[in-house]
Amino acid sequence: xxxxxxxxxxxxxxxxxxxxxxxxxxxxxxxxxxxxxxxxxxxxxxxxxxxxxxxxxxxxxxxxxxxxxxxxxxxxxxxxxxxxxxxxxxxxxxxxxxxxxxxxxxxxxxxxxxxxxxxxxxxxxx
Numbered sequence: 001x002x003x004x005x006x007x008x009x010x011x012x013x014x015x016x017x018x019x020x021x022x023x024x025x026x027x028x029x030x031x032x033x034x035x036x037x038x039x040x041x042x043x044x045x046x047x048x049x050x051x052x053x054x055x056x057x058x059x060x061x062x063x064x065x066x067x068x069x070x071x072x073x074x075x076x077x078x079x080x081x082x083x084x085x086x087x088x089x090x091x092x093x094x095x096x097x098x099x100x101x102x103x104x105x106x107x108x109x110x111x112x113x114x115x116x117x118x119x120x121x122x123x124x125x126x
Contacts, residue, residue, distance in 0.1 A: 007058045014052040019112060021045045025092055026105055033096035072125040073118045080118075084111035 025041055059065075060074070067075035090104035 004059070004062050007055050007062065011052065011055040011059060014048055014055060015112075015116070017048045018045070018052060021048060022088060022108070029092060029096045029101075071122070073122050076125065077115050077118045080111045080115045084108050084115070087111060 021041070021044060025037060025045070028035075028037055028041070060067075063071075065071035065074050067078050069075075087104045087108035091101055091108055094101035094104060
């Protein structure tokens with residue numbers, strides 16, 4: 001298997017882990033708001049997200065895709081990534097079971113969904 005396919009499949013798997021870990025963290029905050037998150041759930045997502053970022057940078061290097069250049073969809077994806085991080089922080093740090101927390105969670109999920117669609121379809125945006 002070539003380097004591109006290894007990075008691509010690793011990146012997709014890490015995206016799935018990010019989605020699962022975020023939902024576990026949010027679900028635990030809803031189910032057990034009085035309990036702090038387990039220590040591993042404060043560490044593992046950061047390791048996973050670092051590997052996700054590195055695999056994405058590796059893919060950009062191999063493919064020579066430039067955000068807002070020859071791959072404008074990738075630039076939009078990076079902006080959505082920043083929004084996802086922001087909404088995710090608000091969702092996890094806000095008081096559980098509030099409108100603010102739920103709204104931030106839904107926005108974070110919309111960001112993930114949109115990033116996935118951009119990655120799959122790679123639309124010509126301009």
